[in-house]
Amino acid sequence: MPLIYQIAYVLLALSAALTLVRALKGPTNFDRLAAVEALSLTVVGFLIIQSVAREGALFLDAALGLALFSFIGTVFLAYFLGEGELHE
């Protein structure tokens, strides 16, 4: 079972590295924002695996809070980047 956790950690770390490359070289700011949101979702997945591997339910609280604030931050940054033209 710890081998599966380690494989999942390696896959998530590779995913975070590739997402970070997109966040660094993205042509527009929307690419960077999408990449940062995907990166925070990767961190949420990492926290979920940690909560099972270490048997601590506090990691799940942290994961839920991070997902919530990632959503709020993405919506507000999209609002500001689109210059307030989201609702037509």
Place this chain on the structure above:
Amino acid sequence: MSEVTHWSEWITGACFLLGSFLFLASSIGLLRLPDFYVRMHSPTKAATLGLMFLALGSLVSNLREGTAAWLEDLLLITFVFFTNPLSAQMLMRAAIASGVRQMPGTSGKPPSREVEHVGKAEPVPRSDKEG
């Protein structure tokens, strides 16, 4: 772990492997696809499904242990299922509104105001709110 692994732990492990593989596929798509609008569907669909699989594995593990934390996993699955496509939609709308360019072979245009108001009903006068 010295004791015999329960069968539900294999479900947890399979969910974790599938979820992290989906995360990897989503990041590869985010890196390699050519356009912003094309690129946007990979962190929307694949990462949502990957995170739901990870939370499902944690839910199975918490159900086996008998703790009440599976409710939190269920909350996380529901929350991600509803909010991640919503934030992607907001991001795409902002990109359309600020004129991010498409790749050359794209068929179809982003919805403009004329397209949105074509319908069976009579045209609604929108002269009060221009701009």
